[in-house]
Amino acid sequence: MIVALIKTIFYGLISLIIITPMIVIVGMFAGLPPVFSFIFVIFAHFLAFYYSYLEFKKEEDAKRNIYLISKENSKITKNILKEPNNLELYIQRASNFKELKRYSEAIQDCDYVVRRNPRNLDAYWILIDSYILSQDYENAIKNCYKALDINQSCYEIYKKIKTVKCKKGDYKSAIEDLKNFINLDNSNDLINKATAYQEIGDIFYHKLNDEENALLNYTKSVELDPNNLQSLYHRDICFRSINKLDSTKKDFAKKINNSIKLSKQKHEIDNNDFDVEAIYNYRYESDFIYWCERTGYEPDDAGSYDAWSEEKNSDFINDDDDE
Numbered sequence: 001m002i003v004a005l006i007k008t009i010f011y012g013l014i015s016l017i018i019i020t021p022m023i024v025i026v027g028m029f030a031g032l033p034p035v036f037s038f039i040f041v042i043f044a045h046f047l048a049f050y051y052s053y054l055e056f057k058k059e060e061d062a063k064r065n066i067y068l069i070s071k072e073n074s075k076i077t078k079n080i081l082k083e084p085n086n087l088e089l090y091i092q093r094a095s096n097f098k099e100l101k102r103y104s105e106a107i108q109d110c111d112y113v114v115r116r117n118p119r120n121l122d123a124y125w126i127l128i129d130s131y132i133l134s135q136d137y138e139n140a141i142k143n144c145y146k147a148l149d150i151n152q153s154c155y156e157i158y159k160k161i162k163t164v165k166c167k168k169g170d171y172k173s174a175i176e177d178l179k180n181f182i183n184l185d186n187s188n189d190l191i192n193k194a195t196a197y198q199e200i201g202d203i204f205y206h207k208l209n210d211e212e213n214a215l216l217n218y219t220k221s222v223e224l225d226p227n228n229l230q231s232l233y234h235r236d237i238c239f240r241s242i243n244k245l246d247s248t249k250k251d252f253a254k255k256i257n258n259s260i261k262l263s264k265q266k267h268e269i270d271n272n273d274f275d276v277e278a279i280y281n282y283r284y285e286s287d288f289i290y291w292c293e294r295t296g297y298e299p300d301d302a303g304s305y306d307a308w309s310e311e312k313n314s315d316f317i318n319d320d321d322d323e
Contacts, residue, residue: 069096087113087120094126103134119150128160132167140164153184155192162199171207175200194225201234211238 076093083089090109097106107130113123124147131140144161151157158181165174178196198221205214218235221228295307 066100069099072096073100087116087123091120091122091126094123094130098126098130098133101133103130106130107134114146118146121147121150124150132160132164137164137168153181153186153189155181155189155196158196159199162203166203166207171203175203190224194221194223194228194231197221197224198228198231201231205234205238211242214238215242 073093073096076089076096080086080089080093090113094106094109094113097103097109106126110123110127110130113120114127117123124143127143128140128147131137131143141161141164144157144164147154147157158177161177162174165171165177178200182193182196197217201214201217201221204210204217215235215238218231218238221231222235225231
């Protein structure tokens with residue numbers, strides 16, 4: 001903290017020497033009273049000192065954190081010499097090595113643990129992350145599948161596999177792995193299955209530019225979890241886009257509409273007069289909810305809808321005119 005303060009003062013003084021004359025000269029040419037220039041100089045340098053201090057303090061905190069983790073690892077290493085069979089100590093040290101970005105040492109400790117206890121999931125988590133962070137995707141995938149042998153129903157492992165395979169550009173294989181999770185006999189895990197459908201939709205939409213399959217998977221996600229805002233938002237974007245295309249794709253959109261209708265029936269949402277206008281209203285509603293989530297507004301706050309309309313309504317009107 002002291003070093004951060006010294007650096008702040010040093011750079012602040014340099015700024016003061018350079019900026020102050022410039023402000024005074026500009027003020028003179030602009031015909032401003034000297035007192036205004038003086039106030040502006042004080043205010044500008046207060047901000048400069050303050051934000052410089054925050055930045056330097058952040059750097060000092062990061063360095064201190066590295067120092068503390070290294071110091072802790074030294075203690076752990078001494079304890080390992082006393083208790084060489086205590087695998088938890090190796091896990092703690094590996095976790096610290098990962099934080100220090102010393103990935104090879106983290107991998108070495110975790111490899112030792114899984115050789116002694118092949119079902120230690122904590123070691124596999126650190127192994128997977130360390131391999132991903134060091135961009136060794138092949139070994140990351142291998143350890144993901146080893147972790148699945150221990151806990152086949154853990155969705156977080158499937159997400160890691162998806163992340164690695166997408167980094168490699170192996171999108172179709174990533175989709176198949178997510179489908180494997182969906183097909184597991186764990187019917188109570190509906191939220192994670194909904195998220196898996198959403199992840200598949202994201203791959204189709206963002207990576208493969210396949211809006212039809214993206215829409216299909218977003219809809220399945222919403223059927224399982226009507227509160228999945230990500231799926232609601234992107235499904236509505238896909239529907240709006242597909243609805244503008246040729247008649248073949250419009251027929252596909254009608255099938256999706258029927259699926260939406262079944263979803264509404266399942267969750268006891270009114271289906272009277274279910275037509276294109278109703279779907280558009282549903283689209284607007286979900287977009288509004290997503291906007292509130294993103295901006296921090298509450299849907300029932302006074303002025304929330306007006307603020308959303310001001311930002312979004314013109315775009316929607318243009319879309320509807322095109323349709």
